[in-house]
Amino acid sequence: MKKEIELTINGSPYRLSVEPDRTLLEVLREDLGLTGTKEGCASGECGACTVLLDGEPIRSCLILAVDVRGREVVTIEGVAENRTPHKIQKAFIDCGAIQCGFCTPGMILVGKALLEKHPKPGERQIREAISGNLCRCTGYAKIVEAIKAASRS
Amino acid sequence: MENIEYVEPKTVREACALLAKSENAKVLAGGASLVVLLKNKLIFPDQLVNLKTIAGLDRIDPSPEGELRIGALCRHRDIENSPVIQERCEILTQAALSIASPPIRNMGTIGGNICHAEPSADFPPALIALGATLKITGSKQSRTVPIAEFFSDYYENVLEPDEILTEIRIPPLPSFSGGSYLKLNKTTNSVAILGVGAVIGLDESGNCAYAGLGVGGAASTPLAITDAAMLVEKPITSSLIETVASAAVKRCEPISNVHATETYRKEMVGVLARRALTRALEKAERTTKES
Amino acid sequence: MIVEERFVVNAPVDRVWNFLLDARSLAGCVPGCNHVEPAGENAYRALMKAKIGPISANFKIRIDIAESNPPTFLRSTMRGEDSKMASNLTASNVIELTSLEPEKTEIYYRSEVNVLGRLGKFGEGIMKRKAREVGEQFVRSVKERLETTPSTS
Numbered sequence: 001m002k003k004e005i006e007l008t009i010n011g012s013p014y015r016l017s018v019e020p021d022r023t024l025l026e027v028l029r030e031d032l033g034l035t036g037t038k039e040g041c042a043s044g045e046c047g048a049c050t051v052l053l054d055g056e057p058i059r060s061c062l063i064l065a066v067d068v069r070g071r072e073v074v075t076i077e078g079v080a081e082n083r084t085p086h087k088i089q090k091a092f093i094d095c096g097a098i099q100c101g102f103c104t105p106g107m108i109l110v111g112k113a114l115l116e117k118h119p120k121p122g123e124r125q126i127r128e129a130i131s132g133n134l135c136r137c138t139g140y141a142k143i144v145e146a147i148k149a150a151s152r153s
Numbered sequence: 154m155e156n157i158e159y160v161e162p163k164t165v166r167e168a169c170a171l172l173a174k175s176e177n178a179k180v181l182a183g184g185a186s187l188v189v190l191l192k193n194k195l196i197f198p199d200q201l202v203n204l205k206t207i208a209g210l211d212r213i214d215p216s217p218e219g220e221l222r223i224g225a226l227c228r229h230r231d232i233e234n235s236p237v238i239q240e241r242c243e244i245l246t247q248a249a250l251s252i253a254s255p256p257i258r259n260m261g262t263i264g265g266n267i268c269h270a271e272p273s274a275d276f277p278p279a280l281i282a283l284g285a286t287l288k289i290t291g292s293k294q295s296r297t298v299p300i301a302e303f304f305s306d307y308y309e310n311v312l313e314p315d316e317i318l319t320e321i322r323i324p325p326l327p328s329f330s331g332g333s334y335l336k337l338n339k340t341t342n343s344v345a346i347l348g349v350g351a352v353i354g355l356d357e358s359g360n361c362a363y364a365g366l367g368v369g370g371a372a373s374t375p376l377a378i379t380d381a382a383m384l385v386e387k388p389i390t391s392s393l394i395e396t397v398a399s400a401a402v403k404r405c406e407p408i409s410n411v412h413a414t415e416t417y418r419k420e421m422v423g424v425l426a427r428r429a430l431t432r433a434l435e436k437a438e439r440t441t442k443e444s
Numbered sequence: 445m446i447v448e449e450r451f452v453v454n455a456p457v458d459r460v461w462n463f464l465l466d467a468r469s470l471a472g473c474v475p476g477c478n479h480v481e482p483a484g485e486n487a488y489r490a491l492m493k494a495k496i497g498p499i500s501a502n503f504k505i506r507i508d509i510a511e512s513n514p515p516t517f518l519r520s521t522m523r524g525e526d527s528k529m530a531s532n533l534t535a536s537n538v539i540e541l542t543s544l545e546p547e548k549t550e551i552y553y554r555s556e557v558n559v560l561g562r563l564g565k566f567g568e569g570i571m572k573r574k575a576r577e578v579g580e581q582f583v584r585s586v587k588e589r590l591e592t593t594p595s596t597s
Binding site: 190 | 496497498499528529530562563568569570572573574
């Protein structure tokens, strides 16, 4: 039985009709075409599905869409402002922190959430914040550097 | 997938009534465990009962008698950040911080962690070491169950179909107490291979007034190592700690799997029990010096 | 995974053999096994239920007697399917009887079981433990049935 839900995604209000067993990830990608958020492991371990829920990073593959009614979701598509890259996105590009790009949306969102809470994070804090996002390409060093650089700009 | 209903009770009574009526309902807290089972088509409930819409299940309240009451819907993140938990039963802060990764901790709940009854779940050994009790509410009555008696088998607990875990109660500890939760896992965020929680409380003369030890991942359920009680009313020596650690090893019946063999698990239970007890003691001794 | 056990029953070997060859009485000793019916010569159908926590499986199984040497040796194969769980079960079983005394028989059984498909992901560790429990219950039931029932069983 479909449920009607209202929520905010990337600053815009949405009214959706979804089956209760569909995850937020499925709804974002399949119903709304917001494919920046990725499915990696379907069990909450890889972090490719990370989005921000009321400013906090969560696993969209493990949360039912009906469970986020009335809340605010931010996906990678909502990070840039008016088509201007966010300072984190710019830092990722400048530092060469992107290789295949699969982990990047999750990493950027986690970085964004971190900087909003702790504008000048130390390296350890950054590493802890991204500890739930796996990257198979970069070895994490450039990603940490990018978030650090963004905190300085 | 067949039609699945999603209901949002506003009270515990309403939730229990829904569970009592349905043959095949599942409660939904953080979803960190349930949604995995659902999406991997391992369970087929016809109804999901969302507990997050019930107000008041995520409080952390000290009671006048010194007991600490933790709502079952508290997220791991809430436990991690709670100053009163850090002050009174810091082993829970340690256990919370050891779970998975920050985004999971933003979603998962202590109640879900306990009720999913994974043998290697992180909160149970720490709660066993604290001597916690669980408040369970059903459609007809409430009851309290000591945490050590809550688990019945792999992924099974003693909840009746219409019952919900609502609260975790931590009894007051002696003034000079310390706890240590140690986790053996392959990488920082992976599930525990083993988890050991130890709590030691000392009296003014430095003798042991309380000792608790819990082990996860070494049997079909989390284990209470009741032998820890032999430390009470004695000055704790390393040889006594060794005796308790050996007793813990004897109580285990671990499985072998890709992560670790039975033999290695047994060995590591002894190592972690010894370390956790030693660290808990050190912490307790430090609080006596600070006072 | 292999489940095997050697145990002694206070009953004569012929009675034990007849008991074990009767699919219904044998199935009655296996927890979760019921609805046994013949399926042709030396073959039986049954339902096999298994449960780990919230996950239940219901296998439709077929048992074929491959080799039979009364009253000491029996070999059978088992194939089962649970389509809802997209899983298959296969097993090859051996039973050996040794007469120790006129009223004492040693039973040795060995089952090599494989679970394939969605449930196979679960991990052999827990399944093996559960299989062992089933085996222990099997031993208890066989002893109970053979040692308390009068000779016409």
